[in-house]
Amino acid sequence: MADIIKxxxxxxxxxxxxxxxxxxxxxxxxxxxxxxxxxDGFIAAMDVVGEKYxxxxxxxxxxxxxxxxxxxxxxxxxxxxxxxxxxxxxKGVVVIGTVKDDIHDIxxxxxAMMLEGAGxxxxxxxxxNPPENFVAKVKEVNxxxxxxxxxxxxxxxxxxxxxxVLKDEGLYDKVHVIVGGAPVSQQYADEIxxxxxxxxxxxxxxxxxxxxKN
Amino acid sequence: MKQLPVETLRPSMRxxxxxxxxxxxxxxxxxxxxxxxxxxDEEAVQIFRDAGAFVEKDRVKIPEFLVQDALNSAPxxxxxxxxxxxxxxxxxxxxxxxxxxxxxxxxxxxxxxVRRRVQVNDVGNFARVCDALPNxxxxxxxxxxxxxxxxxVYMYEFAQMVKNSNLPIVFCSDTGKDTExxxxxxxxxxxxxxxxxxxxxxxxxxVEPVSPLIFNKTSVQKLITSARHNIPISFPSGANAGxxxxxxxxGAMAMGIAECLFGLVLSQLVRRGVPFVFGPNxxxxxxxxxxxxxxxxxWALTQGAVTDxxxxxxxxxxxxxxxxxxxxxxxxxxxxxxxxxxxALACRSNLVHDVGYIEYGTTxxxxxxxxxxEIIDMARFFMNGLEVSDNTLALDVIGRNRDRSSFLxxxxxxxxxxxxxxxxxxxxxxxxxxxxxxxxxxMEERLQEExxxxxxxxxxxxKPGEVLEKIDNIIAAGI
Numbered sequence: 001m002a003d004i005i006k007x008x009x010x011x012x013x014x015x016x017x018x019x020x021x022x023x024x025x026x027x028x029x030x031x032x033x034x035x036x037x038x039x040d041g042f043i044a045a046m047d048v049v050g051e052k053y054x055x056x057x058x059x060x061x062x063x064x065x066x067x068x069x070x071x072x073x074x075x076x077x078x079x080x081x082x083x084x085x086x087x088x089x090x091k092g093v094v095v096i097g098t099v100k101d102d103i104h105d106i107x108x109x110x111x112a113m114m115l116e117g118a119g120x121x122x123x124x125x126x127x128x129n130p131p132e133n134f135v136a137k138v139k140e141v142n143x144x145x146x147x148x149x150x151x152x153x154x155x156x157x158x159x160x161x162x163x164x165v166l167k168d169e170g171l172y173d174k175v176h177v178i179v180g181g182a183p184v185s186q187q188y189a190d191e192i193x194x195x196x197x198x199x200x201x202x203x204x205x206x207x208x209x210x211x212x213k214n
Numbered sequence: 215m216k217q218l219p220v221e222t223l224r225p226s227m228r229x230x231x232x233x234x235x236x237x238x239x240x241x242x243x244x245x246x247x248x249x250x251x252x253x254x255d256e257e258a259v260q261i262f263r264d265a266g267a268f269v270e271k272d273r274v275k276i277p278e279f280l281v282q283d284a285l286n287s288a289p290x291x292x293x294x295x296x297x298x299x300x301x302x303x304x305x306x307x308x309x310x311x312x313x314x315x316x317x318x319x320x321x322x323x324x325x326x327x328v329r330r331r332v333q334v335n336d337v338g339n340f341a342r343v344c345d346a347l348p349n350x351x352x353x354x355x356x357x358x359x360x361x362x363x364x365x366x367v368y369m370y371e372f373a374q375m376v377k378n379s380n381l382p383i384v385f386c387s388d389t390g391k392d393t394e395x396x397x398x399x400x401x402x403x404x405x406x407x408x409x410x411x412x413x414x415x416x417x418x419x420x421v422e423p424v425s426p427l428i429f430n431k432t433s434v435q436k437l438i439t440s441a442r443h444n445i446p447i448s449f450p451s452g453a454n455a456g457x458x459x460x461x462x463x464x465g466a467m468a469m470g471i472a473e474c475l476f477g478l479v480l481s482q483l484v485r486r487g488v489p490f491v492f493g494p495n496x497x498x499x500x501x502x503x504x505x506x507x508x509x510x511x512x513w514a515l516t517q518g519a520v521t522d523x524x525x526x527x528x529x530x531x532x533x534x535x536x537x538x539x540x541x542x543x544x545x546x547x548x549x550x551x552x553x554x555x556x557x558a559l560a561c562r563s564n565l566v567h568d569v570g571y572i573e574y575g576t577t578x579x580x581x582x583x584x585x586x587x588e589i590i591d592m593a594r595f596f597m598n599g600l601e602v603s604d605n606t607l608a609l610d611v612i613g614r615n616r617d618r619s620s621f622l623x624x625x626x627x628x629x630x631x632x633x634x635x636x637x638x639x640x641x642x643x644x645x646x647x648x649x650x651x652x653x654x655x656x657m658e659e660r661l662q663e664e665x666x667x668x669x670x671x672x673x674x675x676x677k678p679g680e681v682l683e684k685i686d687n688i689i690a691a692g693i
Contacts, residue, residue, distance in 0.1 A: 064623045
């Protein structure tokens, strides 16, 4: 690994928001491919971050700061990536949002952040989304994964409603559905026909990766 | 213009009003001057007589001026060093230090988890675990071993504590004779430097009179021996309400204080300026079971009151916490340990012993000790109060996040999350699936895991070979 790639990697893990841009620019000037910066620098670093968090060695604010660092760097290489990245490089497109009548989004935002950190293209459609919103966005961006969040037992059934609409629209077999939120469980996910469930943001990244393997 | 910072209030607690303190003091003086104490040692009786006490047969009654003199000559603060000679326990106003307890009969085997008699290695194990725990500041033996000659039990205990930890040691002894041997070992720890040990002691002698109002021969001799060597002394009687003392707490305290002050007077008559830690142990004898409780609210209350009395006398205070009457480290153990630790910290008792006792002080438990370490951490966070400042009010942070969904990604969160929150080490806050994935461990299981981990991994900073050799030689020479 080129030294500068390692530096970028380490700067993300150490959430050096102040230093990351400079390092990425240096790598670009050295002629290092943007996709290498992406994979060996950013994504590899965020894997380490997720691992450290799972081990209890990193806390949420640190994980977020690492993701923010990565995002700053990503902005720099994005224009270069357009030409370079072939379809198979993209880990996948994810649509994520909170379901109808539910305005809670802290957990959902964390999941979105972590998925971005892991290299996914994430489209966050916010809170209080009726089923049509999810369907429309999945179609628009050709998503492979749909993530839905609910914090309340009363809004949880709206997940099932959205899945039913996906079925009606013939999208259910084309997109992997993953659900989460305090009242949601693996059992509930199974009941409503969601292929994935995760209890926290790091577990969500793992779950999405597993879904895409299938 | 720059303004003064807002002061942080550190929550604290008083148990007694000034008037109550006076009343208990007066009662203690009445006990000392009118009832006196059975002093079962001729040398001590002579010392008291020479100083101006009234002696009727073996009953010694003390005029108040002897108490006042003793309070004047005893230091207002006691400083203990660790075994490396670094001064580390400052028994002064507002400072609280936790440590283990002395002579339990049983311990919980660290491997089989079965309750059994104490072996000499157990004393070493406890010392080593304490050496690793950040909230444990001094050690006691945590058991009387049955696999060594009974007249040398305390010498073996002391050697184990020296070999397995560098923390200050609160020791017990059997008679004046083994006290002398233990002092020799302590001198050896300081490379033979007696003067250093007198000026900068790393040990404190725990001596007890017998309630009610008996100053038995061995206790007297132990106290005199330590006083001659300027070893700091604590002299808590077990003035337990409803057995050796009246069932009402005020009377039990007054009597326990009288017994304790007798020890203070004798210590100062033997050698002016001997450091003395004040306070009786006033628990209750449960009137249903005859058990002397180590988890009752009464003892937490009297220890806080004793601390108030210590302030009045200008002496550092002896206390207890972190123990339980439960036979296992279960919910009861957690409740009782938390209650007494919180009280001891809130009252700012100085030297708090018995951390890690279960079964009303009959059994020692590594799990209880490790749990108490966590409780102390939690209680300390609480007593630290709630800082109110520009940084903690975070008005600018609220302003810049008012249209966002959370404060999670803000730099202020990143900069402050470590100090703004307390993070448990062993209390579980994982979400259910994560907890399940980790083996669905209960608190007791996590405590066992942690204790085993420390036992198998922690080694205290080692002492010079010649020191250990000298200790072994003293043991080998016998008594």
